[in-house]
Amino acid sequence: MKKIICVLFLMMTLVEVKAQSNNKYYLIPQVALLNGDYAASAQVQLVGGIEKKKWSYGIGAAIDYYKVRTIPVFADLRVGLNKTNSIAAYLNMGTNIAWPMENQYTENGLWWNTRKSSFSNGLYADMGLCYRIEGKKKNRFLVGIGYTLKTITETVPETIFRDFPPYIAETTIRSYKYTFNRLALRVGFRL
Amino acid sequence: MKYVYVLLGCALLVVSGCMKDVVKEQYTFYRPVYATRNEVKANISSSAPVLIQQPGKIVVKDGYVFLNEIDKGIHVIDMTNPVAPVNTAFIAIPGCVDIAINGKYLYADCYTDLVTLDIADPKQVVVKQFLNGVFPHRYYQNFRADTTKVIQTWVKVDTVVEKRFTGTLTHALAKADSRVFMSWSSSSFAQSASAVSASGISIAGSLARFALLNNRMYTVSEDDLKIFNLTQPAAPLYVSSLAIQQGNIETIFPYKQTLFIGSRVGMFVYNASNPDQPQKLSQFTHARSCDPVIADDRYAYVTLSGGSACGGFSNQLDIIDITNLASPSLIKTYNLSSPKGLSKDGNLLLVCDGKSGLKLLDISHPQSVVTVKQVGNFEGTDVIAFQGMAIVTAKDGLYFIDYSQVSDARIIGKLLINQTR
Numbered sequence: 001m002k003k004i005i006c007v008l009f010l011m012m013t014l015v016e017v018k019a020q021s022n023n024k025y026y027l028i029p030q031v032a033l034l035n036g037d038y039a040a041s042a043q044v045q046l047v048g049g050i051e052k053k054k055w056s057y058g059i060g061a062a063i064d065y066y067k068v069r070t071i072p073v074f075a076d077l078r079v080g081l082n083k084t085n086s087i088a089a090y091l092n093m094g095t096n097i098a099w100p101m102e103n104q105y106t107e108n109g110l111w112w113n114t115r116k117s118s119f120s121n122g123l124y125a126d127m128g129l130c131y132r133i134e135g136k137k138k139n140r141f142l143v144g145i146g147y148t149l150k151t152i153t154e155t156v157p158e159t160i161f162r163d164f165p166p167y168i169a170e171t172t173i174r175s176y177k178y179t180f181n182r183l184a185l186r187v188g189f190r191l
Numbered sequence: 192m193k194y195v196y197v198l199l200g201c202a203l204l205v206v207s208g209c210m211k212d213v214v215k216e217q218y219t220f221y222r223p224v225y226a227t228r229n230e231v232k233a234n235i236s237s238s239a240p241v242l243i244q245q246p247g248k249i250v251v252k253d254g255y256v257f258l259n260e261i262d263k264g265i266h267v268i269d270m271t272n273p274v275a276p277v278n279t280a281f282i283a284i285p286g287c288v289d290i291a292i293n294g295k296y297l298y299a300d301c302y303t304d305l306v307t308l309d310i311a312d313p314k315q316v317v318v319k320q321f322l323n324g325v326f327p328h329r330y331y332q333n334f335r336a337d338t339t340k341v342i343q344t345w346v347k348v349d350t351v352v353e354k355r356f357t358g359t360l361t362h363a364l365a366k367a368d369s370r371v372f373m374s375w376s377s378s379s380f381a382q383s384a385s386a387v388s389a390s391g392i393s394i395a396g397s398l399a400r401f402a403l404l405n406n407r408m409y410t411v412s413e414d415d416l417k418i419f420n421l422t423q424p425a426a427p428l429y430v431s432s433l434a435i436q437q438g439n440i441e442t443i444f445p446y447k448q449t450l451f452i453g454s455r456v457g458m459f460v461y462n463a464s465n466p467d468q469p470q471k472l473s474q475f476t477h478a479r480s481c482d483p484v485i486a487d488d489r490y491a492y493v494t495l496s497g498g499s500a501c502g503g504f505s506n507q508l509d510i511i512d513i514t515n516l517a518s519p520s521l522i523k524t525y526n527l528s529s530p531k532g533l534s535k536d537g538n539l540l541l542v543c544d545g546k547s548g549l550k551l552l553d554i555s556h557p558q559s560v561v562t563v564k565q566v567g568n569f570e571g572t573d574v575i576a577f578q579g580m581a582i583v584t585a586k587d588g589l590y591f592i593d594y595s596q597v598s599d600a601r602i603i604g605k606l607l608i609n610q611t612r
Binding site: 035036037038039067068100104106154158160162172173174175176177178179180181182183 | 210211212213214215216217218219220221345355356357358359360
């Protein structure tokens with residue numbers, strides 16, 4: 001959660017800096033439709049950074065609801081974003097912070113001792129293309145398509161009742177490392 | 192440049208059809224190592240004593256304690272001098288968790304088989320008979336053993352499996368239940384009340400699943416009662432099996448012409464006047480719990496131990512009026528810590544109660560049972576009380592307790608695990 005607060009703080013600072021200077025900064029809120037393996041979901045994202053010639057460098061964060069809710073926090077690299085009515089390419093790389101919903105935990109155990117699983121963070125990557133459309137009143141819409149990947153690990157404590165010597169109940173850990181591959185269709189708005 | 196982007200976009204669309212989610216699952220399970228039946232039979236014999244490691248059920252006969260080493264065999268312990276019991280021999284029987292002794296013959300399970308041994312000289316036992324496949328209940332959840340062979344040992348395996356993940360994490364419980372191996376067998380929770388066989392020469396503990404009565408041996412599995420004819424004691428004959436509805440069977444205690452069967456949900460009473468066809472007389476239902484039972488002419492004594500895989504949370508002693516065997520009724524319940532095996536000697540009830548060692552209860556008045564003595568702080572599992580001497584199996588070994596003077600009851604001898612004396 002601390003990481004999320006830090007990222008939001010950085011974003012707000014960026015907006016503030018943009019307001020106070022003439023440097024070329026960008027801030028892009030966008031939503032994405034994520035189409036994956038027998039599942040479709042959504043992501044809301046905010047990225048911001050600085051433009052230098054045709055390159056843009058920034059950071060971003062998102063809430064990603066695909067299969068398990070997570071918060072990707074990432075570095076953002078773009079090329080060609082400075083031109084209107086043109087195609088730009090982007091690459092996001094970062095960490096995928098676990099933030100599962102209550103019904104996404106596994107509950108395991110027997111009736112007298114139920115235990116919940118736990119999640120640990122993974123990787124986040126996103127790459128694709130976006131098209132910048134100059135609208136009326138200098139509104140600049142972005143539409144994009146990309147491939148995005150996120151990983152996350154769930155660990156579930158489980159008990160093996162050994163039906164052989166020494167006849168003990170042994171607690172072990174079963175872990176699931178998920179890798180989710182999705183196609184992302186994005187719509188955003190450049191501030 | 193535009194064409195490059197268009198091509199990249201098209202490539203992305205094409206690739207999207209190949210989007211596959213993957214889960215890499217890492218877990219631990221145990222794998223059995225088998226031996227052939229002939230190999231196992233050839234290795235059943237007496238040998239030099241070995242250290243006690245995992246004490247199971249007990250039978251006392253002629254100055255000897257036959258103590259089961261779970262799944263490995265039987266320790267023969269000379270208790271002629273209980274102050275200094277001597278571990279004298281070991282009978283290797285793989286897969287053995289239950290035993291009964293009839294005269295000079297010992298009956299033991301060897302995984303799914305019944306083996307008969309001549310123990311006239313416990314140091315030189317002789318295999319008399321093998322009855323194959325009579326205990327198919329030695330099963331494992333989510334695992335089907337190769338019944339043509341005998342499991343010798345288990346090896347721990349850590350593995351990683353990678354597979355496609357098309358599901359969601361919602362309601363993931365079902366996913367965890369698909370584990371490769373999670374097991375417990377009906378035998379796991381049964382350890383040995385003291386059933387004096389008809390011949391009066393061997394005494395078994397209250398957690399026993401083998402009982403001798405009227406030239407028959409009755410054995411219980413999770414959900415049935417098996418009958419073996421012992422008219423030829425060296426060559427038991429399988430007679431039949433009787434299904435016990437509701438299952439969850441744990442122990443059997445024979446008394447006169449009656450069989451008291453302890454289950455995790457209650458006590459079943461069977462009339463064994465017709466030894467080959469016992470008839471169910473009644474059932475006394477109690478809260479779900481581990482449950483051994485012993486009885487006398489008027490009362491049955493049932494301990495309930497919860498908080499384990501048996502389920503339930505009751506930890507108590509139930510005293511049941513069985514004057515009318517067809518309609519047993521609860522007299523009174525007494526709270527205990529975590530009671531397990533029990534035994535009775537006159538008006539004294541001896542109960543292994545959690546980590547409180549052995550409790551001696553005065554049951555002269557079932558309506559007002561009082562604890563008169565508590566001995567030791569070991570974690571007892573079963574007890575045989577015999578003429579002022581209690582032989583107790585515990586997690587850490589075997590204890591001999593002199594209770595001839597109840598107020599002065601004390602441990603006089605012990606044989607601890609992994610110790611020679």
